[in-house]
Amino acid sequence: MTEAALGLLGIMTCRRNGSPSISESSFYSHLCRLAPLFDLNVTIFQPDGVREVGKRVTGLKWRNGEWISTETSPPDIVYNRCFYGSKKERIAAAAALTALPMALPWSRGLPDKWGVHEILKRSSRAAALLTDTRLYTGSRHLSDMLAEREYGVFLKPLAGTHGKRTLHTLKRNGVLGVSVRGRDRDNVPFHHNFNDQKEGLDWIDRFIGPRRYLMQPYLQLTSRSGQPFDVRVLMQKNGRGLWERTGMAVRLGTCGSLTSNLHGGGTAIPVLPFLQEEYGKAGKYIMAQLVEDAALLPPLLEAACGRLGELGLDFGIDGGGRITLLEANSKPGRTVFRLTGDHRAEKLAIENPLRYARHLLLTNRRVPALSGGSSGVPGRMITMVPKEDS
Template sequence: MTETAQGFLGIMTGRRQGNPPIAEPEFCSQLSAAAPLFDLKVLVFHPEDVADNGSSITGYTWSGGHWQQTVAPPPDILYNRCLYSSPQEKKAAAAALSALSRTVPWSRGLPDKWRVYELLRRSPAVASLLPETRLYTGPDGLGSMLAEREYGVFLKPKAGSHGKRTLHARLLGGKEGGGLSIRGRDRNNGAFRLHFRTLDQGLSWIHRFTGSRRYIMQPYLHLTSSRNQPFDVRVLMQKNGRGAWTLTGMAVRLGGCGSLTSNLHGGGTAVAVLPFLLAEYGATGAELHEELAAAAAVLPPLLEETCGRLGELGLDFGIDAGGRIYLLEANSKPGRSVFRLTGDRRAAKLAAENPLRYARHLLLHSPAGRRNSSYNTLRYRQENEINGS
């Protein structure tokens, strides 16, 4: 393969309403439109549209400002953007990945939140950033943790996303009428509040709410602004065209007053990070900004050591009133709309183009990518000629 050889990038994504029916259509169109700058072709497809033997894929290409459905051979590089909301979706994606076993994965995925916590707490450089975390094993364990925590316990699914099905449970004192207060987000990310007169009633309801899903428990942390808005700092780390980790950008995600989470999918918004930190923490805000960048730089190599090669990470940090930083979550399939909301054009451009730069790097330096590229490009061109495109 030469430096000018053309490569073929496949983006596997979920289904949604629209034309075409793909998740993240704006991001996919940005990738597709910029791909020729990196001598790449892009196909967006669903897992179930991969042939059982992996010989072909039905998907969508971006041309002339609109999407076209097409049939294509297996891509050189596979960028998996699927977020699984059901066992069926996860099974379909696993079957597609198996059928495309000769395609080079753009990135591996991260394990669930509990496993990531177990991996990171072994590192002295990171352990101090982690909130205390326990597995939810039933009402007794939660009841014990509630008794230890004045401000309550935060519960979230081990494999959840976007703040869905999260809970904050807190024991109420006599002045508040006693019992258990619960606020949370349902499966559709709708907010709710409940009050149970007794602890046992509340614990039983939580156990039914969690169902068969596995949850983790953490102390409820006061990660709110001076205006009582929950916030966190999203840091996007990506590999560039040399395969090196770089900090693409940061943004503060702000939830509504009194809201449980700051996720954009739950109605939050985003603002520029440094002005926010300076307004909230004074001169210390600049130091916090540097500390966030330093913490974000340490995490990707640590996770790669045990999880395999990664291409990008969305790292969510919380900061309490005293300026202590906590790592709240690491996501191997991060969104990037925060930069559009903050008006950070540089970060938004890098966030959309770095996946292409890294795909190009893999094509040029991965033995499998070099082996597949000329073959797949030839097949892709032949098929387009046959189809008259």
């Protein structure tokens, strides 16, 4: 770290195949190149790079267009971008953070999907954005929910990412069976029909195994052309420590796909033209409502979870224009803005983590006040295991 630098930002990421052996290397290289503009230095490290009980950290830095190995003192701030592929990776990341007690977390994490649902339902305004959500506890409860829902039931893992291991099950017309479609652990789509409902539900139970799942009514969130879609809104803290909307985009999946995730083959397009094409004159109203809803949620989640730095909020919109919150991610991606050609949002999405890190250092590690004041959400602070995000 140079003497002129305000501090060292450490970005923690899990190990991946390839060279360099890190995910999101393009994003990180941008952060490294821009960091001097904010009087920061950046090092990229993996959990096993924390040495000597946190006294030294080995990792990578970007210099002259390439990644080179580096060893530094402990970072002043840790930006946790680990996407855990296994329990072992999760434990290693937790151990690394424990070994860096003086490093300020750039952001806390969110609980799993059920925890987020339980937080938001305390607020009447946020609860209006939620759909009927239940924990999967076995075939009997899934059978009960199937009987209630004309369009079937959507099942997703509490800590899943990128649409992997999601399921849509539907009672088959004319037979006492079920239809099941979804994506496996490698995000490969599948479709099975079972003439016997018990056989199908037993198959689902084996597919779920020991994992914790949510059940929700299947929402028909498709465009007129039959493509699944949702709206991703990226909310980030700025250089004053206040929440701002960085940008928004429609994520559009392929026809017949269960989800619109980019990792599942989707793409991204600008929001307003899409909404106007799908909903006519109501498109502008829906756009304004999305902006209002996205501003509501970060303070509510922050009040329960502790200081946050950014959130990716995914909203579904049905044929009648009703908006539903599908997911909140504390480790959001930002590829959508490159795909939509929104260069301003793409630039801000990369720069804001550096602006916020600088703000935290300049305020002497003081937790900034929440934008918008008190959320009015009752309840104690929640202890969490951060979820993987997309």
